[in-house]
Amino acid sequence: MLDTRRIRPDFPILAQQENGQRLVYLDNAATSQKPLRVIDAITHFYSHHNANVHRGAYALAVEATEAYEAARTAIARFVNAWAREGVVFTRGTTESINLVAGSWGRANVKGGDTVVVTAMDHHSNIVPWQILCQEKGATLRMVEITKDGRIDLADFGRALEAKPKIVAFPYVSNSLGTVNPAAQLSKLAHAAGAVTVVDGAQSSPHLRVDVQALDCDFYALSGHKMLGPMGSGALVAKPALLEAMPPYHGGGEMIERVWDDRSSWNKIPHKFEGGTPNVEAAVGLGAAIAYLEQLGMDKVSEHEQELARVAIDRLSQIEGVTIYGPRDHRAGVVPFTYGDIHPHDLATILDKDGVCIRAGHHCTQPLMRRLGVAATARASFYIYNDLDDIDALVTAVRKAGELFGVLAS
Amino acid sequence: MNDLGDLYQQVILDHNRNPRNFKRLESANRKAEGNNPLCGDRIQLYVQLDGGTITDIGFQMPQGSGCAISKASASLMTDAVKGKPVKDAEAMFAAFRGMLSGGANAPGKLAAFSGVRAFPSRIKCANLAWHALHAALQNSAEPVTTESAKDF
Numbered sequence: 001m002l003d004t005r006r007i008r009p010d011f012p013i014l015a016q017q018e019n020g021q022r023l024v025y026l027d028n029a030a031t032s033q034k035p036l037r038v039i040d041a042i043t044h045f046y047s048h049h050n051a052n053v054h055r056g057a058y059a060l061a062v063e064a065t066e067a068y069e070a071a072r073t074a075i076a077r078f079v080n081a082w083a084r085e086g087v088v089f090t091r092g093t094t095e096s097i098n099l100v101a102g103s104w105g106r107a108n109v110k111g112g113d114t115v116v117v118t119a120m121d122h123h124s125n126i127v128p129w130q131i132l133c134q135e136k137g138a139t140l141r142m143v144e145i146t147k148d149g150r151i152d153l154a155d156f157g158r159a160l161e162a163k164p165k166i167v168a169f170p171y172v173s174n175s176l177g178t179v180n181p182a183a184q185l186s187k188l189a190h191a192a193g194a195v196t197v198v199d200g201a202q203s204s205p206h207l208r209v210d211v212q213a214l215d216c217d218f219y220a221l222s223g224h225k226m227l228g229p230m231g232s233g234a235l236v237a238k239p240a241l242l243e244a245m246p247p248y249h250g251g252g253e254m255i256e257r258v259w260d261d262r263s264s265w266n267k268i269p270h271k272f273e274g275g276t277p278n279v280e281a282a283v284g285l286g287a288a289i290a291y292l293e294q295l296g297m298d299k300v301s302e303h304e305q306e307l308a309r310v311a312i313d314r315l316s317q318i319e320g321v322t323i324y325g326p327r328d329h330r331a332g333v334v335p336f337t338y339g340d341i342h343p344h345d346l347a348t349i350l351d352k353d354g355v356c357i358r359a360g361h362h363c364t365q366p367l368m369r370r371l372g373v374a375a376t377a378r379a380s381f382y383i384y385n386d387l388d389d390i391d392a393l394v395t396a397v398r399k400a401g402e403l404f405g406v407l408a409s
Numbered sequence: 410m411n412d413l414g415d416l417y418q419q420v421i422l423d424h425n426r427n428p429r430n431f432k433r434l435e436s437a438n439r440k441a442e443g444n445n446p447l448c449g450d451r452i453q454l455y456v457q458l459d460g461g462t463i464t465d466i467g468f469q470m471p472q473g474s475g476c477a478i479s480k481a482s483a484s485l486m487t488d489a490v491k492g493k494p495v496k497d498a499e500a501m502f503a504a505f506r507g508m509l510s511g512g513a514n515a516p517g518k519l520a521a522f523s524g525v526r527a528f529p530s531r532i533k534c535a536n537l538a539w540h541a542l543h544a545a546l547q548n549s550a551e552p553v554t555t556e557s558a559k560d561f
Contacts, residue, residue: 344531345477348413348416348530349413349417360449368449374473375449375473375474403417403422404422
């Protein structure tokens with residue numbers, strides 16, 4: 001496991017108390033905390049290099065552009081992108097997927113076509129496709145999940161019989177923690193003639209990602225879940241696809257020439273980066289990637305998987321606790337319910353002990369319906385969590401049981 | 410655990426475990442649905458209104474969709490307004506909202522929710538049933554959501 005005694009001091013917020021208790025932050029699937037290195041990178045950018053990018057003829061503007069483009073290179077290296085030109089900065093996974101739906105989707109999906117998503121997708125990988133399909137008169141097909149929380153491969157195969165134009169799925173489920181066989185799914189989808197869109201919001205922070213090995217077509221990621229700033233993120237795509245796609249947002253920076261009545265487009269990735277970008281977010285994300293690379297993504301995965309294993313083991317010993325998701329092939333996400341205590345009540349009770357967990361539908365309402373629950377509680381781990389955090393979680397859950405006189409269901 | 414004891418008072422835990430008026434009223438002449446889209450809580454409220462008086466009232470929450478605060482609040486609300494004129498029910502709603510936004514305690518058992526004040530993230534849970542009641546009394550066809558109400 002990682003040496004959290006050395007990691008925790010890098011995160012100023014962890015020194016803070018919550019309700020008079022040590023902060024036990026277990027909502028990392030929602031967003032991660034930020035190390036000083038990231039916070040300082042943002043401050044340093046504004047203190048020393050701030051100017052608009054890609055346009056100034058003066059040295060400061062060149063420095064700002066270099067800082068921005070260095071972050072693009074870092075992302076490309078981090079996920080083994082096809083080319084650094086295939087990395088488009090966005091506000092995060094949601095915008096990345098909307099970009100694909102709004103550009104590639106609108107140009108290529110026609111009435112009668114099919115788009116495939118899965119029942120474990122986050123709303124951000126469902127709703128953009130619903131909007132596209134409604135606009136085009138296309139069919140949205142949702143692939144079912146198995147009882148233990150995996151993508152149902154038989155149903156996935158049936159969905160491919162419709163020869164879908166797009167197949168979208170999450171690499172890692174934010175609600176279940178399932179690590180999906182993304183390379184296999186992508187291969188099957190390609191054989192059926194589809195392009196593949198991988199929601200990488202939960203994989204990028206936690207796994208060693210190699211988009212070329214996955215051989216997907218589009219890969220979306222969010223910076224804020226991987227130690228970076230909120231509003232940072234990227235769409236990583238095969239350059240040839242981006243070349244052929246129409247622009248997403250019109251504006252400055254994305255053009256080559258503007259006539260009175262028409263324009264021609266800048267080269268990729270700039271064609272998709274209209275307007276002044278969030279340079280501080282890009283710079284902060286670059287610093288976050290440097291921090292993760294220093295730890296090593298294999299060690300990061302191993303650490304979280306061990307924490308999840310211990311948490312599942314210990315929570316399972318409490319009578320009335322139900323854990324959701326598969327036994328193996330899972331990331332550091334532990335969804336659970338406890339008897340008839342509503343997850344919101346659990347979250348409130350845990351908060352009093354300084355333990356922050358998420359309670360609710362986790363932006364996966366179709367999945368919740370299939371699990372037959374309105375909500376779950378979810379503990380999710382990251383590099384600064386340790387076994388003391390799991391002690392605090394388990395103690396607080398037991399306390400909730402005492403308060404509510406839990407009826408084990 | 411003092412603060413938690415203030416939030417989860419015994420009367421709230423009791424009404425959560427054994428909600429009163431937890432029934433579908435087939436005869437109801439007013440109905441409303443309440444949603445808290447942030448947490449997925451849903452309530453279906455049935456009101457029998459006769460000559461300006463709430464003669465019967467019932468509520469349902471789909472399996473697992475009500476937390477202790479929202480379910481107990483709905484239960485205590487239905488007890489409090491049953492048999493009361495509409496204007497009294499609306500006055501109770503005003504008093505209840507007032508209490509949750511820092512004002513004086515609401516009358517009777519409704520005061521059990523005074524502890525919710527210290528938990529801003531749970532105020533919507535306590536108010537959900539009351540917003541549904543208000544919508545039912547206004548005969549509003551639109552489901553109410555905690556996101557459209559001004560007091561959150």
